[in-house]
Each structure stands twice: as C-alpha cells, then as structure tokens.
Amino acid sequence: MNDNDKTAATQPALNTPSNNAETHLDFSVEEREAYEYWGYLFKPDKTGTDKLKNLLRGLKDLMRVHYEPSDCNDLTPIQLAHFYRELDGNYDQLFLGTPSESIAFIYKSLGCLHSLQPLPQSTAFTNPTVPALKTEGWIMWQTIQILLGPEEHSGFLREAVQKWNITDPSTGEFFPKLLPRQCFPLEPDKHMVAWYHGVSERLRKEAEEEEQQRHVEAEQAEVRRIQYRKRREDADDNESVDSRGPAMAYFRNPLYRQDGRPTIVQRGGKRPQLSP
Structure with missing residues (x-):
C-alpha cells in the first residue's frame, strides 16, 4: 500500500450532507436511484438547489389550481392553510387565525416577497390587505421552514410528491414519486x-x-x-359673568322689554316702537 492509499484509508469521509447520507445511512435500490436524481437539496450557503426551487415552483402552480383558484398568481393564506391541512399539518392558527397585517409583518421579517390582494367580495375602492406569497417568496418561506424544522417540513414535501403529479417547470415532466429523507438536512x-x-x-x-x-x-x-x-x-x-350672564338675561326677557311685561298691541294701532 503506497502513501496515497494509506492516506485515503485513514482520512475520514468529508462531513457533507451527501456523504453522510450515502455513507452512514442505508439506502434501498429505489432510494438510491431517487437520491441520484434529487441529490442533496441545499447548497453550502443554505440556499436551495435548482432542483428544490423547481419542485417548489411546480408545487406552487399546482396549489394555485387545486385550492380556490383565482386570477391572482400569488399564494394566499387560505391556500397555504389548505396545503398544510391536506398533508396532515395544521397551520390554521397561523394562516387563518392571524391578522393579515401580522402575516405580512412575518413575511417582511423573513424576506419573503409578497403582494397585497383584495379581500373576496371587496369593491374597487377597498384597500388590498391580504398578503400573498410570490414565487420567490414561497421558495424563501419553504427554504427557511425546512432549515428550521427539517423533519416536519421535509415530510410535507415528500408526501406532496407522492400524493400529486407535480410538473417540473424546467422540463415539463412529472417529478419522481420518491423523495428520500436524506435529501434534506438531518437536524435543524x-x-x-x-x-x-x-x-x-x-x-x-x-x-x-x-x-x-x-x-x-x-x-x-x-x-x-x-x-x-x-x-x-x-x-x-x-x-x-361674560357669556352666560347675557344669555340668562336674554331668556328672562327675550324681547329686552324694560319692565319685563309684554307690550300690548292695540287692535288697529301702530306697530309699537322698539324699546331703546
């Protein structure tokens, strides 16, 4: 054995997610083939790979048609609530029980690009208030959620590809139905x-x-x-003294008669003279 062989034999495998997945975890034949297709879905800078982004783009297109379709191209809180609920998640408290301005604040804090849409049945004079995720905002939202809770949120995507026919927008073909857990981070x-x-x-x-x-x-x-x-x-x-005094005097004598008694108007007589 030469020196290079000794070095290769004693040097530990690089601690990258892909090496961890292939070296330390057992794959079935189907999982290995699926992993070769998907690969590890995060880059070293913690952004998603093109494969992950295309999956999320295709999923967004499906959600827009599947849940309360409208002319809006962005994902509303109601559509997101439907999405999680159908995948055995419950985010109603966030997307249905949180005021729109608070959801918009969350999106802004996370850097998730979004628009404001009008409420259903609103008039043309009503200000739009419903925050809706644009494509890049949806990708950012999912990326952050997976990094924060990979076990739960990778499960949503894995179930989604198994449940629905999601089209890859870059090829027009359906994504494979198997998305291995090892394609995602193992820990938060x-x-x-x-x-x-x-x-x-x-x-x-x-x-x-x-x-x-x-x-x-x-x-x-x-x-x-x-x-x-x-x-x-x-x-x-x-x-x-200054204001109410004259007012009281007025109500005591509204015609300002000197003796406080009504002036008698004789029938046929002349109009009485105004009091000085």
Missing part, C-alpha cells in the same frame, strides 16, 4: 434557530416597549384631560 440549522430566537426576543422587547409607551401616553392623555377639564371649569366660571 443552528444558525437559523438562533436567528429565529433573536427575532423573537427583539419582537418581545419591542412589544414591551410599545406597551410601556402606551402606558406613558395614557398617563399623559389623562393629565391633559384633567388639565383640559380644569381649564374648562375655569372657562365656565368666566362664562357665568
């Missing part, structure tokens, strides 16, 4: 988990600061209300 990405925790902590602090600010504003509003009421009371006191 620690950097993505840390980033999520950081965002959660930042939002918690911002919420606390906003709550404190609301308390301060409420206290300031109460002070202004008390000050306004005090000024109003002072103004009312002044009005009793």
